[in-house]
Amino acid sequence: MTESLKIGVLGYRFMGKAHANALARLPMFFPDAPDVERSVIVGRDEEALADAADRFGFESTATDWRDVVGDVDVFYNLGPNHLHAEPSIAALEAGAHVFCEKPLAPTLEEAEEMRDAARDADGVAGCAFNYRFVPAIQYAKGLIEDGELGEIHHVRGRYLQDWLVDPEAPWAWRMDKDLAGSGALGDLGAHTIDLVRFLVGDSDVAGDITRVSGHLQTFVDERPVPGTDEYKPVTVDDAYTAQAEFENGAVGSFEASRFADGHKNDHTIEIHGSEGSLTFSLERLNELEVKTGDARGYETVLVTDESDPYVGNWWPPGHVIGWEHTFVHENYEFLTAVAERAAAGSRTQSGEAAEGGEFHPSFEDAYEVQEVLDAIERSDETGEWVSLE
């Protein structure tokens, strides 16, 4: 491995831009992040690709990921869901570290294969659930770990968007079961389940989700294909709801929709415990509503103090950050883990994981999210609660 990490990226649209920006900003704001070389960007449309490489600062382009995975230190898989498994596994097998967008895979089977490949591989395998890296969320996690909320009784998560409320909104790959796996459930619900697991799942104040009951609904069955007279069927859910139970008996309630008129990107998490409560909304991501101790109501905490997670690397108190900063933070953590793993040598050589060379959410974490999503979907099919072990 060279001193600078050589990075190859599959995908150059929304997520490609978000990660490219994150990589570009690390040196100025996180000077202890490993050096990276934006080496190659992979896609099918050569012209668009060349343009993206130019804007995003990549040295070269490729139209087949197979030509890339063996030639980079780190492989970013930012393609659509059905392209997650094969290239990621190939990259891991080729010895690369892999950072894959969420959800891990369209199906639980593919997710399992990816998890297994990660277990066998030397590289770090991370899944890009970026909302773990919101300062307010990390601050919330700290409060929960410190027992400020006590024993958890209620966990509520909902992710509301409105981009499909117009029945003539155009068809896209995200509405196709084969390409996407599921709809609102996998696209939005995956974020919710990951955040919930992050915040309370690995704690003794709630524990894992033990069983779920799910409901998926599609409001509009077909949509126009842009540039044609055709309509294509929508084969995924437009919205889902779920009930859940946690190890300690806490009650969960989850929901996502692409039909929530008036909500652009409203990912809200609410938790009530025996000692306190908190509320977070992604549309106001610099804020956390917290009620702890003897307080009589929620306190609006602007999580922009120098001592807040990641904030000291940015601006003075009250100078708010945006959505994209979560990508900088997650890239910082992921690449730091990669550098540590590389420095310590492979796990197979040392017989155990390198100190510090761990990144979460890992493929393992993402697989467990997928288990919950899969259980919600199966519950919807059978009309019965589904247990998770």
Added chain:
Amino acid sequence: MTESLKIGVLGYRFMGKAHANALARLPMFFPDAPDVERSVIVGRDEEALADAADRFGFESTATDWRDVVGDVDVFYNLGPNHLHAEPSIAALEAGAHVFCEKPLAPTLEEAEEMRDAARDADGVAGCAFNYRFVPAIQYAKGLIEDGELGEIHHVRGRYLQDWLVDPEAPWAWRMDKDLAGSGALGDLGAHTIDLVRFLVGDSDVAGDITRVSGHLQTFVDERPVPGTDEYKPVTVDDAYTAQAEFENGAVGSFEASRFADGHKNDHTIEIHGSEGSLTFSLERLNELEVKTGDARGYETVLVTDESDPYVGNWWPPGHVIGWEHTFVHENYEFLTAVAERAAAGSRTQSGEAAEGGEFHPSFEDAYEVQEVLDAIERSDETGEWVSLE
């Protein structure tokens, strides 16, 4: 029937005070309301009862409702849930009009008996779901009826309180299945289901709830009995969640808890349709958040204009009303229906309902709420969705 309606009331605590206040305020603010005579108040503790009669302005007291139901024009049943059926039915059979607190009964069976008694009776039989009479809720109902929200896709209702989060909070009849029927479900969820049915159930933009999946949870199994060393078991739910489907495919998500730290009386209703959305919270009951038409976000409407429902009877714009005003409104509507029914003669004589002598929520409405609560409870027991026809 005399010119002034003679009223007997069972129950003199919280609800007794709320209705007594409502009756006392009608003449000043709703001068066209029927005249009433606060005749008799019924309870077991003679001393407390005498004191209540004095404060609430009742002429006499009684310790047995059997002595009262045949002797009044209108019987208010404000007792605990297990005392709803027998006195209400007796009063209806004795020819009285009956106004019963919610939920209608602890069990579906008793609710059915009450409904049947109401069907057979000449009197008006109303159930006191007071939140229908919040001006903002009536305004919301108008928006939905006018098609301002379009076809409904999502209905969300939650009712959060915190009075049991302390595990040593004292035992009370509301925690006993025999006395209360259920816990958060019947006490709080009944309000939610009634409001949801009121807002979208009798419309063609959503229709009735067709099936539900429920989950009930009790966090603390026993509680101290005040004034003793004893603990009594909690045999009802501390919290419930439910998923629902409506006739038109709309998705419902309901929840209530007595363990939601930081929430005193937070009954929130959120609805998303194809043309707009709205949000209401009882803790800010003068406000409605509305998004309709070309608006880009929610507009905070202070529902205190003279033209708003009931508001013209109170104060100028911006002079907010409180929780208790909902009781004045519902008593106004109920007593007006009673007077109209009385004026028109009995239904059995005329062969059909008197014009205008109808009040909603009726026992029929309340029975249908109870059907949903019962289905949620059965779903919790079986782990399967339960259909409602």
Added chain:
Amino acid sequence: MTESLKIGVLGYRFMGKAHANALARLPMFFPDAPDVERSVIVGRDEEALADAADRFGFESTATDWRDVVGDVDVFYNLGPNHLHAEPSIAALEAGAHVFCEKPLAPTLEEAEEMRDAARDADGVAGCAFNYRFVPAIQYAKGLIEDGELGEIHHVRGRYLQDWLVDPEAPWAWRMDKDLAGSGALGDLGAHTIDLVRFLVGDSDVAGDITRVSGHLQTFVDERPVPGTDEYKPVTVDDAYTAQAEFENGAVGSFEASRFADGHKNDHTIEIHGSEGSLTFSLERLNELEVKTGDARGYETVLVTDESDPYVGNWWPPGHVIGWEHTFVHENYEFLTAVAERAAAGSRTQSGEAAEGGEFHPSFEDAYEVQEVLDAIERSDETGEWVSLE
């Protein structure tokens, strides 16, 4: 004096209704309040007056206050501002207790005469600045007295309404200098100045206002007289702003307007001290935003707990009250002071004030508010700061 206080009221419109309602509600919710007899209501329009007497529960009517002031125990002056001085002084001189609506008078001279009359009289003389009696305001006062906000640095008060933003909104007495004294300044600003004095003026954390700079503005110079083709001039301010300095150097900033589109009755008070801050808005009068101690942001306190001021007399936590409740509270306090004063005999007999027979805001308090309003007006005329001693 009979056992029950005999009350005469001048004015039967908005304020007449608000106080009549308050008197009617005392027995049920404040059982220790003195008994009152709604004896006589005074006005010019006999028909409207008879109707008001009937609705508000008064025994008789009168068209001349001179016939009333000598014949009642308590005289409520709820007439327009230019009718405050003469009847109130006459009532005080006749030995009655007097409760006068705010502002005390249209001019400082009349206010001074009223204050002097109150000093010489045996009766209690109160001014009805009702917002002192909002539970959240009393709670705020307690926090400030307990030092929770520390030394005060900033006091901000604004009172925004929108009822004149339409240039064709009809002319009314409130727009005439002779009848009203001033416009937004006296009608709305008087409330602000009174609240500010109540909260920080009599404390050692800020002290009195020592000097002011004011600005009055009239946006629309004449308005149509309803029922005619005429326009009458607007001779008062539509809006005012003021800067102020307090004894301890704290900085004040005040404002009111009848042209604030989108604000119905938004009276907002904000205070920043060395240890904390608070914010209150009348449109959400059950809430107080508080930041104290180590808190990082404002906590939304729902001031509806049983232990909160006056709340224990009403409903359980979370069951919000409305604007009219402030009148019940102020009438309770005023009448209690009247009863105590009556019980203790007159001040002139005893040589000093009866223990407990004091009510604030008194005419003295209201005069001091008027001094500030007058200074703001004079500052507007001269373009210079005006000192208050």
Added chain:
Amino acid sequence: MTESLKIGVLGYRFMGKAHANALARLPMFFPDAPDVERSVIVGRDEEALADAADRFGFESTATDWRDVVGDVDVFYNLGPNHLHAEPSIAALEAGAHVFCEKPLAPTLEEAEEMRDAARDADGVAGCAFNYRFVPAIQYAKGLIEDGELGEIHHVRGRYLQDWLVDPEAPWAWRMDKDLAGSGALGDLGAHTIDLVRFLVGDSDVAGDITRVSGHLQTFVDERPVPGTDEYKPVTVDDAYTAQAEFENGAVGSFEASRFADGHKNDHTIEIHGSEGSLTFSLERLNELEVKTGDARGYETVLVTDESDPYVGNWWPPGHVIGWEHTFVHENYEFLTAVAERAAAGSRTQSGEAAEGGEFHPSFEDAYEVQEVLDAIERSDETGEWVSLE
């Protein structure tokens, strides 16, 4: 001039970082921005400077701005206020374009010299009032220009911070009159006055500020010098308030403080017109509260749609941006103007300004802000209103 603009920057701390970041991000998000060369960064501490050059991507460093101003295309003056005039004027005279941080100068005299230098120069002279470039502010500007608010009646601006509320907070150059000019007034109030002028000043719905009355206050007279036992005097204001009148009679009310406990960076602008109102707060910079047309209350607009100003260059709807993005936008506009001016040749050659080569806020704009600040300060000294022509 080379094809790529050669940039020299004075100042490498807070503002240095903010502008360096902005320059670095332009190519990826604003591909039509002129190419720039981060050439040289100027400061006194060579070690810190070298480190900054490395992190911010500058090719070289210099310790004397005199060595730089003649050698760059564009000179960024990001030094403390007392270093604004001389280097900026020298750079303009040397033919460079100049971008200077706000406020333009510590005194009106220096500001005037800078404005005059800009008038005489060929280069573009911009002042970095970045809040003009918040998408929500630009959106607000559009609403006002389109007449959506009608004739303006009220303009309110306040900028609240809390970093000096601790009397032992350390002394810094911002507290010294010679170095900073003024305190909260120049640091925070300058932003407010610029925004107000931007939003309503150049319109016919309000016009310029015609007169002001000001009040400055210093709460803590001396502060500890870090690393010493000394205290240095605070010779500027900790807070200011001002009243203002606009050409059309609209009423202004302004305030800023460094003592507003609980407010980190709360720059709030509120405007009421004859047709509507709006509210903006910097701590929620993606949102605008708007009331227009027949709306009954404020609508919360999340200004993150693709069609919103600058937003299309960033992320999809609902993916919020942060404070730093305002610097990207202003650098984009400034550098675009520079490139246009350069392309068109100098003004002196062509005889008039190049089409499009204009940038606002210019030195002229910033001078006019300074006039208002100066008038507020003089009014505080004399206790009288001060007119602006």
